[in-house]
Amino acid sequence: MSCAGCARAARTSSCPATATRRGGPPAMRADARACTTSFRPGATSGRSCASAGGRPSSSASSREVRRGSGRRGKPGGRAPMLTIIITGPTCSGKGRAAVELARALDAEIVSLDSMKVYRHMDIGTAKPPAALRVERPFHLIDIVDPCEEYSTGRYVRDALRCLAEIRARGRPAIVAGGTPLYLRALVRGFCPAPRGDAEERARMEARIAAEGLEALYEELRRVDPAAARKIHPNDKRRITRALEVHRASGVPFTELWKRSVPGLAPGSFRLLGIAWPREALCRRIEERADRMAAAGLFEEARAVAAMFPARSRTAAQCIGYREIWDAMEGMDSEAAVLERIKTNTRRFARKQLTWFRGFPEIEWLAAEGRSASAVAMDALDRLGARSGGAP
Template sequence: MKKPSVVCLMGPTASGKTGLAVELVQNHNYSIISVDSALVYRGMDIGTAKPDAEMLKMAPHRLIDIIDPLESYSAADFLIDVQQEIESIFAQGKTPLLVGGTMMYFNALKKGLAVMPQASQEIRFKIEKNAEENGWKAVHAELAKVDPVSASRIHPNDPQRLQRALEVYLVSGKTMTEFWSQQSAQSLPFHMLDIAVMPSERSVLHERIKERFDVMMRQGFLEEVTTLHDRGDLHVDLPSIRCVGYRQLWQHLDGQDSLVDAIDKGVIATRQLAKRQITWLRGWENLEVFDSLSKDLAGKALKYIESRII
């Protein structure tokens, strides 16, 4: 018996994934599931480029606005939730369309999760102290000595993943790469059809990111972060506040940067995120990539999907 298909639409931030997904579902039998680690948070709408009410009415998205910014949401949580949503969509006689740029979630769905050692506060403190004294580039260099594969895919300006990768080694004596290589592959009850969308010119993506950040500021992004900041129970080290844009504006509100500098840093962080996403996609097996600048993008994507969907 053939497995039913799930369509996975990936791409870097600001590449046009959401617009394409909305076009696909409006006249076809698809239902969208968000694969975005930022869209899960309630009250974080502008800075995450969350679809507005009008767009959600045209094309409802599952797995958005499901937790408070004070809560955490892991890849393991996503695996549980997404498989329930996929089953629900199949039961409606529709095809799930998974859309987003959180590549770790897509990877977890495709390959399963590695069982990593638990966090150590003592080790984390040592790593953070090293970073404070010598900078995160020094931490990156230390990681490169013991786990060059992880170091090659983690940017020196990505402290969260740098810290975790080095922590895994210092706690267990095994690298994160070793843990991932030993992960147990899932036997999924469906077939994943993987496609991606991105501009053929990197400069176009960079400009889109800058323009979108400017639009978000005009829409009230600073006021949104101020509301979160004024709650009193949130802080800059939470996964929600570490989201690109939010962290930089939060630091501005803490008096660390001028607004102009915070915006510049937010744009740079978003471009770095896009670069990491593209790196993931370049290593993705059996991926069909569409140029988001091409004419009739939706038509081309639909033709490809319909020719291969089971």
């Protein structure tokens, strides 16, 4: 599936290729910097914006982002166009911030959400409204039915293709969403190898104790000679991992590596995160769940169940729908189901925050008490100031 083209004329532009700022979420720091500038929703890089404190205006910053003045190829050549990634826990407002930033840069948006790919599941996945999707190009939303499986490997291939097509149109790209597995695969690559198995490792350790590592190495030479040629006979960790993968999948590890998908090249993207204090985030989660229920979430979930009695493993795990589907044969009230939705969403947010600790390159933007426009202005100012060489 190819990306949708944009109705507007393509522009040749580029984003800054600059180093990322490291550090934890500013929501955990008392001295988080407040944004003192804003820009009008819908403003593009060609319009002016008032700014305070001597900061560059949004129009100036967006021109810097689009022009780019960081890492270059050949002398005198154009700087490569960066991919801007906006992530954060569920209900953090990353989608709205991405839209405001896309308006300022005239960018296209690629979803980073494992549930927005499913058609008919709209309310519970917080998809952008239809009017907004007409205004702004979105990609990787509504591309499969709930009965279909959609893997991480497929996402990476689709996302990279979308980004290449957007670059070919000469436009900036913003990737927005909070699925940690998709994020990791996109920025670090993906190999479809199965996860480690503690019981299988224990069995191999017992065999090593009884027969020596040589026995496992000989087994590896039989089942995956290509891997055996690359692994030293004394490298226990790599020998056991290669055998573990073969036993779990039935496929040699070297064959799985041939199926791997490389992610974005180092230095080709900027990773921004939307941060909230935990208590404030929990309040937002509860309020959004109430709004979704009022908007017809229960009715939508029942309609999806009727259309697709057999749903894919991934779609069946979607928070908000899963709880309703599980309760359809029971006697639980909608109020009780809604409380479970809120609880499970809070747990998911905590898991996301744990995952994000593995991405030290995330540049966190404080969102509490600020509009989506102000958060986007902060991102735009940071990107533009860095490309222009300002401190």
